[in-house]
Amino acid sequence: KNQVEQSPQSLIILEGKNCTLQCNYTVSPFSNLRWYKQDTGRGPVSLTIMTFSENTKSNGRYTATLDADTKQSSLHITASQLSDSASYICVVSAMYGGSQGNLIFGKGTKLSVKP
């Protein structure tokens, strides 16, 4: 069964600290993996998209890694800011039938950055 599991469910860190969010998946065949940031009351915003051949991608202070062998991804946030407080959602696309619609969503990690 295609699944995406994220951990931890929630996380509280102090401003300025780094943190890493985890995503494990059992989606096959794999097409790509996406990380989204969702602020409270807003729609998700894409942070990164990685294909099978990419093992790291950065977007400012956000760095995503992908290990396609172990089917794991992580999102590392450097020097956290209060504005990083949000839910972070991992989404894996399966290859069959085109990559646009075969998306399997994780439940997200809720990050709170405290001053």
Place this chain on the structure above:
Amino acid sequence: DAGVIQSPRHEVTEMGQEVTLRCKPISGHDYLFWYRQTMMRGLELLIYFNNNVPIDDSGMPEDRFSAKMPNASFSTLKIQPSEPRDSAVYFCASSYGETQYFGPGTRLLVL
């Protein structure tokens, strides 16, 4: 560009009533998606269109849900009749390529 526009932003209705959610995608995008988000189930893809044609509606919960895209700049998601378990935030997203751009969502409460 104003981004993906959704209306209404909030909707409160009574069980049994018809609800229509509206979406204007980003101009030039050829894919449009409807999602539902709840605390219990997270984000779920309901249906998506490519060039105004429905491609996959396997995520639509049941016959009470229907979606249309009469032209490239407008789509609707209709629930008839609505039930309390339909209460959720409904997102519309559009894309040209892999990155999807989400609207602000419609928060629906069915009493």
